[in-house]
Amino acid sequence: MPILFNPPSRRLFESTDCPAECIIPTADRDAYPMNPKFRWVYNKLMVAELQGIDCGPHWTQPDNAIFPIFSKPIFNLGSMGAEARAIATMDDYWCSVTPGHMWSALLVGEHYSTDIAVLAGKPVWFSHARGTPGPQQTFDYWEVNVSVDPSVQAYIATFVKTHLAEYTGMLNMETIGGKIIEIHLRFSPQWPDLYGSWFLPSIVDLYSGKRWTGPSNMEIYQTKKTRVGYSVVLFDEEKYASVGATLPDSALRQLETMFSVESITLWYNPKMPLETYPRPPGGFRVAWINGFDLAQCELAREVLRNYLHLLFEKKDVSLDQAVCN
Template sequence: MPIHEEDPWRLQYFENIPCPDNVIIPTDDPDAWRLYPAHRWIYDKLAVALSQGLEAAPHGVMPPRFPVFSKPITNLRGMGVGSRTIASAADYKAAQTAGHFWCTLLTGAHVSSDVALIGGQPRWWRHTTGVAGPGGTFDYWHIHTKPMPDIESWCGAWAAKHLAGYTGMVNLETIGGRIIEAHLRFADQWPDLYGPGWVQAVVRLYATGDWHYADIDRRDGYSVVLFGPHGARYRHPPADVVDRIRALDGVSSVQITFHEEKAPAHHAMPPGGFRLAVINATSLSAGQAARTILGGILLPM
């Protein structure tokens, strides 16, 4: 399928969308890194920090002030692996790790923004914020209808300067309006919540280099996550149960987000829990109700 999707639970968003055979649309960072060699530098988080004038350097260079934030320079698997706040010089000396860097500790809202770019110029934005849970987990994500002008101004100017010549989707993660991570793809967890015809517009963007999406009926969306404890061996719920939950009023889609045949330890999961399912919904209460039903089936007693 020309829309490359690594996770089988997300194929539902793309499998019935016509896409020319010669058009390749990545939804995964390793694929995007291979496809766009001229722009793959944005997966270098140190380079992204420095491109914005933030204080940053590889481990081995002493920060001039603390606290700072530390993480791997490149991490294509996500999940915040190796990320941490470093509070003092003594802490820094003990924490130094090859391949990591430190940067300014940013504060403010953590926002995930999907952007359609033509030659580096933004043509469409949608912003999402997450409600954090314990240990790197998220309780749910809120897909907003309203623009975020500060982010769009700063990140739009950054994209025009640093991604000139790139046409396609970009996902930018920001804290306090400054970019902490950039991805040459969109967030594939909730494309159904962007509205009817959005995926078709993405296909046209990659096929023709044009962006045409009316986006006249925006609605708030919610992507509600079900986590279970680490260590258990989980089984998928019956298909008819998933179909009944998907049919609930306000529920848009259901993802069962693990491989039943794969050992739990071989899944990339945050320390706070094992992600079992994601429910996309047009109301938070609908997503939470669906999560409760699924939790009663999937979680160990």
């Protein structure tokens, strides 16, 4: 399995040919050991310091003037914003000091997740996704392939050229208000199908042939072929993730056809204990639905949610019945 995807995501990746010797990470736990020279990017304190953002490890003294501040783990290979939180006052900070955490200025503005193809330290392709917040540090959905202020992309490009000059491969960077908050030595594994059929073969070429065969950003802008897609996330109680893991591919295909969406992906791998999965306060990420019609993706999410609830209650129902309910 040269593309190291999470088994429940296999339907997004399994049709792509990849040489056995070409290893492509889609998770930070794989990307970290594969990139000893560049693994420093997972140190969020260092990333903040390189940008001149007010920050420090817990137990250091923030300036009173910058409150509220934001707290998060310095290292977090599990993603999902584990234990991240805003801190309102100095007293709150000292009452919640956490080993292994950092504080930083609380950034405001649009939250983007950007995938970047990098060839010898030069960004050759970007795609930006804008997150729409849900309750309690969750995301309701992501808009994929959106345009951004040119300054955001220019800032990312300058950072890559300055600090990752010899890197070849995919990067993902999250930004808020034009500042980088996280860097990952991989692409976003949730929505490769929203980029187009060219995307995964181009990734294989990048890692195996050290060349980029996908479109350049200039080609995309000139032809206006970029189509905005949506990745709608289903957060719920973790017990429904266990139920979802029992669904056959045929049920997912039926839902995809029913609502004309591109894909429905379950996150939980039953071979891993549920306790190992990070989750924000707002719930467990059970699944996500990708498509090009937001309303249809949202309908599919609600039907899937309803279906999983009925199955958990041991009710023998079909998908058609779940739609009616």
